Amino acid sequence: AQSVTQPDIHITVSEGASLELRCNYSYGATPYLFWYVQSPGQGLQLLLKYFSGDTLVQGIKGFEAEFKRSQSSFNLRKPSVHWSDAAEYFCAVGVRGGKLIFGQGTELSVKP
Amino acid sequence: DVKVTQSSRYLVKRTGEKVFLECVQDMDHENMFWYRQDPGLGLRLIYFSYDVKMKEKGDIPEGYSVSREKKERFSLILESASTNQTSMYLCASKTGNYGYTFGSGTRLTVV
Numbered sequence: 001a002q003s004v005t006q007p008d009i010h011i012t013v014s015e016g017a018s019l020e021l022r023c024n025y026s027y028g029a030t031p032y033l034f035w036y037v038q039s040p041g042q043g044l045q046l047l048l049k050y051f052s053g054d055t056l057v058q059g060i061k062g063f064e065a066e067f068k069r070s071q072s073s074f075n076l077r078k079p080s081v082h083w084s085d086a087a088e089y090f091c092a093v094g095v096r097g098g099k100l101i102f103g104q105g106t107e108l109s110v111k112p
Numbered sequence: 113d114v115k116v117t118q119s120s121r122y123l124v125k126r127t128g129e130k131v132f133l134e135c136v137q138d139m140d141h142e143n144m145f146w147y148r149q150d151p152g153l154g155l156r157l158i159y160f161s162y163d164v165k166m167k168e169k170g171d172i173p174e175g176y177s178v179s180r181e182k183k184e185r186f187s188l189i190l191e192s193a194s195t196n197q198t199s200m201y202l203c204a205s206k207t208g209n210y211g212y213t214f215g216s217g218t219r220l221t222v223v
Contacts, residue, residue, distance in 0.1 A: 009152060032210055043116070043202060043214035044155075051209075090154060094210045098143060099170075102155040 002027050002095050006103035013081050014111045021076040021106050023091030032094035033074040035065055038105075039087045047089075050074065061085070086110045115139075118203050118215040125222050131190040133218050135203030141213075143206040144186035148172065148199050149217070155202060161186055193222045 003026045013019050025031055032051050036044040048059025055067040065076045074091060091103040119134040137144065142163050147155040157170030159178040167178050175197060179187045186205075190197055203215040 004154075006154075034210065041216065043216045044204075044212075045214075046212070049210065098206060098210060099145075099157060099160065100155075100210065100212065101157075102147075104152055104154040 002101050004091050004093050004101055004103035006091055006106050008106045010107045012109040015083050016080050019078045019081045021089050023074045024072050025093045027093050034092040035076050036090045037087050081110055083110045116203055116205050116213050116215040118218045120218050123220045125193050127222055129193045131193045133188040133201055135186045136184050137205040141205035141207050145204045146188045147202045149202055150199050195222050198222045
């Protein structure tokens with residue numbers, strides 16, 4: 001079955017600290033993988049995507065993600081978190097027909 | 113930039129009412145989607161449409177229907193609203209493989 005798991009429902013980090021949000025997927029074919037961010041009261045904004053090629057993907061706002069096929073993972077990272085990064089983050093896998101299957105989301109809080 | 117506009121930011125409806133959630137996109141995209149967002153469950157696909165008058169069920173279609181009479185407009189219909197349909201509803205349109213644009217959402221409360 002196709003699915004995406006984000007094991008951490010809520011993470012709190014201090015401003016300036018590094019961040020890693022975990023994402024594991026289950027999909028039979030080569031996955032198309034995405035990370036979206038949702039700020040309060042907003043729709044989803046695409047941070048980055050992986051289709052093929054280099055397994056380390058750079059996105060907007062200083063985020064990056066690494067695709068690890070052996071671990072079925074696509075973890076999101078940022079070296080230094082800013083207070084404005086507080087939001088909810090969603091990992092998603094693209095499946096046949098152009099549909100997206102989303103994970104449960106990880107809410108990020110940033111301590112001053 | 114593509115815009116996806118959801119007509120209502122907040123809605124409060126009574127149990128048993130027929131509810132229409134409207135979504136309009138301005139870039140002639142063929143594909144449009146309705147998702148429901150609940151805490152701890154992420155986004156779940158309710159219905160999607162590949163073209164005018166075409167629709168397909170997503171993962172949780174029960175209690176919902178959709179209408180797409182014009183390319184730019186995709187409506188989600190709750191035939192008889194129930195309290196378990198209280199949720200955030202997100203509309204999206206898509207171009208290319210996975211070029212999604214999401215609306216800001218409609219937070220529906222059914223009392």
